[in-house]
Amino acid sequence: MAESRNLRPLQSAVALAYRSGEPAPKVVAKGRGLVAEQIIAVANEHGVHIHESKELVSLLMDVDLDRQIPPVLYRIIAELLAWLYHIEAAQKSGMPLPPPPDTSSPLTEEDQNR
Structure with missing residues (x-):
C-alpha cells in the first residue's frame, strides 16, 4: 500500500545586504530547504524584516554569493x-506599518527586454 505524505514545496531564501557607499546590494546568503529555513531563522532572531516573493527569490537565486544584484533588479530592490x-x-x-510593495512581477516589460 502506498503511503500518502504531505510534502511542502522546497522553500528558498535569499538575504541581501546593502552598505552605504556601495553601488548596489549584495547577495550575502541563499539556499533551499534547511539552509533557507536557517536564513529565515537568523533574520528573525536579529529582527530583520522578511519579504516573501517567490518570483524575486527565484531571480536572486541566480546571483552568485557576495555579488551585487544585477541592474535589472535595482528598481524592485529600491x-x-x-x-x-x-x-x-x-x-x-x-x-x-505600510503595506509591502507588490513584487509578484519584479521585472517590468522594459526590464525583461534589456
Whole structure:
C-alpha cells in the first residue's frame, strides 16, 4: 500500500545586504530547504524584516554569493529598501506599518527586454 505524505514545496531564501557607499546590494546568503529555513531563522532572531516573493527569490537565486544584484533588479530592490525605511519610521513613531510593495512581477516589460 502506498503511503500518502504531505510534502511542502522546497522553500528558498535569499538575504541581501546593502552598505552605504556601495553601488548596489549584495547577495550575502541563499539556499533551499534547511539552509533557507536557517536564513529565515537568523533574520528573525536579529529582527530583520522578511519579504516573501517567490518570483524575486527565484531571480536572486541566480546571483552568485557576495555579488551585487544585477541592474535589472535595482528598481524592485529600491522599492523594498524604501518599504523597510518606512517600516522603521512607522515603528519609531507608532504609526501603522505600510503595506509591502507588490513584487509578484519584479521585472517590468522594459526590464525583461534589456
